[in-house]
Amino acid sequence: MTEMTEKKPAKIVLRDLQDKIAQDAWDAKQRGEKVGWCASNFPQEITTAMGIPVVYPENMGAAVGAKGGGQRMCEYAEGMGYSNDLCSYSRINFAYTDLKHCEELEIPFPDFLLCCNNICNCMIKWYENLALELDIPLLLIDIPHLDAKTCDEDRVAYIRAQFDDCIRQLEEITGKKMDYDRLQEVMSISQRSSQAWLRAVGYMSAEPSPFSGFDIFNNMAVACVGRGTVEAAEAFEQLADEYEALVKEGQSTFKGEEKYRILFEGIACWSNLKFTYKTLQSRGINLTASVYGPAFSFLYSNLDELMAAYSYVPNSMCFESELKLRVDDAIRNKVDGAVFHMNRSCKHWSGNLYEMERQFREQTGVPTIVFDGDQSDPRCFSEAQYETRVDALTEIMEERKKEAAK
Amino acid sequence: MNEVKQMLAELEAVCADPKKQLSDALTQGKKCIGVLPYFCPEELAYAAGMQPFGLWGAEMQVNDSKRYYPAFICSLLHTVLEMGLKGMLNDLSGIMVPICCDSLKGFGANWQYGVGTVPVIDVAWAQNRRLDAGTEFTRAQFRKVLGQLEEIAGHSISDADITAAISVYNKNRAALRDFSAAAARHPEAVSPSARCAAIKAGYFMDRAKHTEALQTLTTKLNALPEASWDGLRVVTTGILADSPALLQILEDNHIAIADDQIAQESVFFRVDTPVTDDPVLGMAKRFETIEGCSVLFDPGKQRGNELVELAKAAHADGILWVMTKFCDPEEYDYVPVKRKIDAAGIPLLTVEVDQQMVNYEQARSAVEAFAEMLRA
Missing domain, CATH: 3.40.50.11900 (Rossmann fold)
Structure with missing residues (x-):
């Protein structure tokens, strides 16, 4: 046996690493260290460099949804007075904050909150409520939505000032000092992780893709929470190497023949993940393009570029950049169609989805469908609607394949 | 009391037909700038000699806007977009769109690709508004808005123009505060509808004229005998x-x-x-x-x-x-x-x-x- 086959597969390494990061936060809490709750696209370089443990309520919302607790927790939050119009991740988190218990997954309670609105402004409102409820400090890094293709100097200066102010406040809260040499090191490691993650997901352009695209939804958690660690960088490098090897062998972890390749737009329907996956997989449809690739990759070479990089996350960019990201991804990864998730939880992502779908279809020439769903509230998802629309997409893709073969 | 009723009725008429205010401003040779909520720097448009025109939605059924926004976006944005898509706002020379809520973040692109004819003026301001860096960011963004407005106006806007516009707006705010206090003292004379209309009319009128109307109205209200409620x-x-x-x-x-x-x-x-x-x-x-x-x-x-x-x-x-x-x-x-x-x-x-x-x-x-x- 080769050394490669004796190693744990990367997906297991990543899963173990995710568990370890979660356990580290529990252990830190047990030792009496200050632990934070953190927005998923908050500049993790700060906390990683300072050795401050943080956990991510959004990841908890996804995991609780995937494990079947989404509806129960959302309904509990609605009983607290929260509208069912609100983000289901936040409703799950409000329920957990009040109940102090969740059978699907628990995270240590925070001593401070780190908020960043580069994914959505509802993060601000959500964290304001938590800060009041838990009576703990709230630190916000406000990253204004880009109205142009590039992040200008004014934005960089504003984000940088908040970055510095956040470090100062965290030093006061936790008693830990920022070591700026360590920050540079974490920035380098984060680059290594981001590049490895991008290399891994980049192999989706191979035909067949070396993996089932839904694996991105599982692997991205570490890209979100641990990309500043050497362990994550090594795990993503291993993942990329494994995919590379599969490409060379013409193999794939996708079950069955990859007849069609699609772009999947939007957050996964965690509560209906199996159904959404199986419906596609059973028709030979593999997900080979998704903005989740670049979503948790931040490429920069200095602190100013780091500030700008956090403006270039999907959802923070202007429409034209958002569209280009998807069109380029679709063309590079040779998709035959696209599935757009109208996510009831996410007004920001959904607010341009129809126009995005139209322009995407015009620019790529591939057929598209839109379905209604939610990231963690299963009440907003209809199996029948999803299946019918996937059937329609499959028919068109099949027809086009036949025509192309003539 | 009759004078008060008459003045309130005039302001209610403004709110009942904002389009007339828009037409009147255009007839006077003014360009008009649509202003979405919230906190857009409309003083800058005023400083340019243009008429800011508030866009707070309308009581109407929407149809075309549903091609852009899903049903679960607020009716304020749906109806403004609907009016734009139906060509009802084509007389505007620009529309200020802030990014302070997630639904607004999608408005600019929906407007640009759906309406097209009226340019979008993006407005960003800092949420960390009590940090010096936040204030500086907002200042810089408003200066950018100023540049766009100068292009639309076809002439430069001086700091003196802006200071004068701020003064007009501050006087208007003071007049609104005085009116609100007087209306609270005289509920027998100012109904909830009339109170709302008197305030809302300012979004469609020249702010200086609105101030004059409010000041006269408030003087009349203050002269009314104390009434029991x-x-x-x-x-x-x-x-x-x-x-x-x-x-x-x-x-x-x-x-x-x-x-x-x-x-x-x-x-x-x-x-x-x-x-x-x-x-x-x-x-x-x-x-x-x-x-x-x-x-x-x-x-x-x-x-x-x-x-x-x-x-x-x-x-x-x-x-x-x-x-x-x-x-x-x-x-x-x-x-x-x-x-x-x-x-x-x-x-x-x-x-x-x-x-x-x-x-x-x-x-x-x-x-x-x-x-x-x-x-x-």
């Missing part, structure tokens, strides 16, 4: 409370508005723009002091504290939360702010409103029950 008094909160049907229900139930914390109303005029050497810096610094709006970063939910204080100061019988349907900043605020209201022992009624609603009977029942409870 045996009805109820509430403080309203929310994004907008301009639904004619809901305001009529309040009137039918003998409920006066003693004060408000409505984005379209007092949140606009409670705080003046400070006078600074760089007038745009003063506009940015204004953000440091605004309270009571759910789209602003508000750690500690000072909104709730302010609301309780407003209700106490106004000797209100209760608080009416006019909840804009599908407005997530409001829906997030609701739970913690309600908790503060409850802790203060102030009765609260929440009525969900949508500009596409045609049947208000549920709201009527809720208001009637609330009024009965308060009178008990």
Whole structure:
């Protein structure tokens, strides 16, 4: 046996690493260290460099949804007075904050909150409520939505000032000092992780893709929470190497023949993940393009570029950049169609989805469908609607394949 | 009293036909700039000699906008987009679009690709509004807006022009505060509908003319003999409370508005723009002091504290939360702010409103029950 086959597969390494990061936060809490709750696209370089443990309520919302607790927790939050119009991740988190218990997954309670609105402004409102409820400090890094293709100097200066102010406040809260040499090191490691993650997901352009695209939804958690660690960088490098090897062998972890390749737009329907996956997989449809690739990759070479990089996350960019990201991804990864998730939880992502779908279809020439769903509230998802629309997409893709073969 | 009625009727007529105000401004040779909520630097358009034109939605059914926005976006944005798509706002020379809520972030592109003919002026301001860097960012962004407005106006806009415009707006805010106080003293003369219209008319009129009208109206109101009021008094909160049907229900139930914390109303005029050497810096610094709006970063939910204080100061019988349907900043605020209201022992009624609603009977029942409870 080769050394490669004796190693744990990367997906297991990543899963173990995710568990370890979660356990580290529990252990830190047990030792009496200050632990934070953190927005998923908050500049993790700060906390990683300072050795401050943080956990991510959004990841908890996804995991609780995937494990079947989404509806129960959302309904509990609605009983607290929260509208069912609100983000289901936040409703799950409000329920957990009040109940102090969740059978699907628990995270240590925070001593401070780190908020960043580069994914959505509802993060601000959500964290304001938590800060009041838990009576703990709230630190916000406000990253204004880009109205142009590039992040200008004014934005960089504003984000940088908040970055510095956040470090100062965290030093006061936790008693830990920022070591700026360590920050540079974490920035380098984060680059290594981001590049490895991008290399891994980049192999989706191979035909067949070396993996089932839904694996991105599982692997991205570490890209979100641990990309500043050497362990994550090594795990993503291993993942990329494994995919590379599969490409060379013409193999794939996708079950069955990859007849069609699609772009999947939007957050996964965690509560209906199996159904959404199986419906596609059973028709030979593999997900080979998704903005989740670049979503948790931040490429920069200095602190100013780091500030700008956090403006270039999907959802923070202007429409034209958002569209280009998807069109380029679709063309590079040779998709035959696209599935757009109208996510009831996410007004920001959904607010341009129809126009995005139209322009995407015009620019790529591939057929598209839109379905209604939610990231963690299963009440907003209809199996029948999803299946019918996937059937329609499959028919068109099949027809086009036949025509192309003539 | 008749003069007061006449003046209020004139302002109500402005709100009933904003398009006429737009046409009048265009006839005078003015360019008009659409202004979406919230906190856009409309003083800059005024400084350019253009007429800012408030876009707070309309009571109408939407159809075309559903090709751009899903159904779960607020009717304010749906109806503004619908008006744009139907060509009803083609006379505007630009439209200011802020990015302070997630639904607004999608508006610019929907407008650009759906309407096309009226350019979008993106407006960003800092949520970390009490950091110096936040104020500086907002100042820089407003300067960019200024540049776009200069292009549209076809001429430069001096700091002196901006200072003069700020003065017009500060005088208008002062006149609005005086009017609001006078209206609270004379609920027998100023109905909830009339109060709303007198305030809202400013979004469609020349602000200086609106100020003149309000000052005259307030003088007349202050000259009225003190009247007894045996009805109820509430403080309203929310994004907008301009639904004619809901305001009529309040009137039918003998409920006066003693004060408000409505984005379209007092949140606009409670705080003046400070006078600074760089007038745009003063506009940015204004953000440091605004309270009571759910789209602003508000750690500690000072909104709730302010609301309780407003209700106490106004000797209100209760608080009416006019909840804009599908407005997530409001829906997030609701739970913690309600908790503060409850802790203060102030009765609260929440009525969900949508500009596409045609049947208000549920709201009527809720208001009637609330009024009965308060009178008990």
